[in-house]
Amino acid sequence: MITKKIDEEETLLVIEKLKSEQYEEMNEIFEKKRPFDMAAIFQSLPERHRAALLHHLEESTLASMMQKLNQTHQLELLSKVGPEKANKILALLDTSVLNTLLRKYPKADLEVFLAEMEENDASYIKKMIEYPVDSAGSLMTNRYISISAFLSVAEAIEKIKTLALYSESINHLYIVDDLGKLIGLVSYRDLILADRSEILNNIMLKQVIGVTVSTKRAEILRLLKHYDFSALPVTNDDGVLVGMITFDDMVEIIIHETSDDYTKLSATSKEIDFDTKPFTAAIRRLPWLIILLFIGLVSGSIISNFEATLEKVVALAFFMPLIAGMTGNTGTQSLAVVVRGLAEKDIDSKTVFKLLLREFWVSLMIGVTCGFLISIIAFIWQGNVYLGVVVGGSLLLTLILGTMAGTVIPLILYKFKLDPAVASGPLITTVNDIFSLITYFTIASWFLNKLIQ
Incomplete structure (x- = not known):
């Protein structure tokens, strides 16, 4: 069994071989390793030792190790070994791995690499790079019989x-x-x-x-x-x-x-991982968050429009986060169900109708159950039956609205050939916040005279 302690010991052993210039022994250590274990040692090495390691490892070993490195480390590796050795390593890589890597490779270096390849292989690589990233053409290999x-x-x-x-x-x-x-x-x-x-x-x-x-x-x-x-x-x-x-x-x-x-x-970038630098990660997350920030301002404006209602019935403020949160939760649940369903099967108008009808009945049952429970709690807490009606009725309606929004929005995006997953959890939650607040305060305004008695 490979443990963290063993990994640390092997990393220290590699550093020792580098310092004592025992490069043949170091290569022997790596030749006995699987690609994943090679990559783990490389990533655990301090920066000052990585260049020396790359310089003295065999091209075949480096090519095997590169398959288990993320793209940032792959490009780092190629930049440190020099153009000549880099081209030898690239020539040993599987075409599917090579295709993904070369999309990010500096254009000048890419042209040099392709110029040194056999014409048929170079032509094949050029075609693969031209295919969209998520297409079969970019994922395939030409090594078949x-x-x-x-x-x-x-x-x-x-x-x-x-x-x-x-x-x-x-x-x-x-x-x-x-x-x-x-x-x-x-x-x-x-x-x-x-x-x-x-x-x-x-x-x-x-x-x-x-x-x-x-x-x-x-x-x-x-x-x-x-x-x-x-x-x-x-x-x-x-x-x-x-x-x-x-x-x-x-x-x-x-x-x-x-x-x-x-x-x-989750409205994040797929290009963010553990190794992404803070500034880069922030830049990639900001666009969605800024959009959601401005949409969220609508919620604030709704609350300000009903400020007089809140002043007269302070108890209403206690249930605001609950209603908004429950609506967002049920919307996100429906979104996950729809996105998973769209990925698994083709849909037609009959399937859509059945899905909408099912989600409506689901939301109604959930809404009645949760609405009844919260209305009882509100009545016991304040001793006002109308507060229970307002809170329970609002939760019932908003759970139905939230569920239907989480179902309809991804279906609309799918209809217009857009990825339904972009109807992200945060987006659905923010939109449902607006629905829930409008519904809650509208119903509260209807019963305002009964609530302040």
């Missing part, structure tokens, strides 16, 4: 042996025609079980589920929920096989999509 349908099983197995080290996965063999179009696939298991003289065309699966280079990450995630894939073929718009998304890439898709939705729901 494709073969003609008219080869025998024995010939296919020999080809797998030849190209196994090149391909990211040998679980599936993709079958293409003379134009490179995907027409079927054969699993490695089926190859082993089939007669060696059998032709692939007779045993291949012809109804292949794949995606195009423009397929969005959310749609890929939807496919993964319906089918058990270990790899997913990617074609261009003409059906020509251009890459595949591996199991590792699929796990990354799930992590990124979950992280993306969570950060939108």
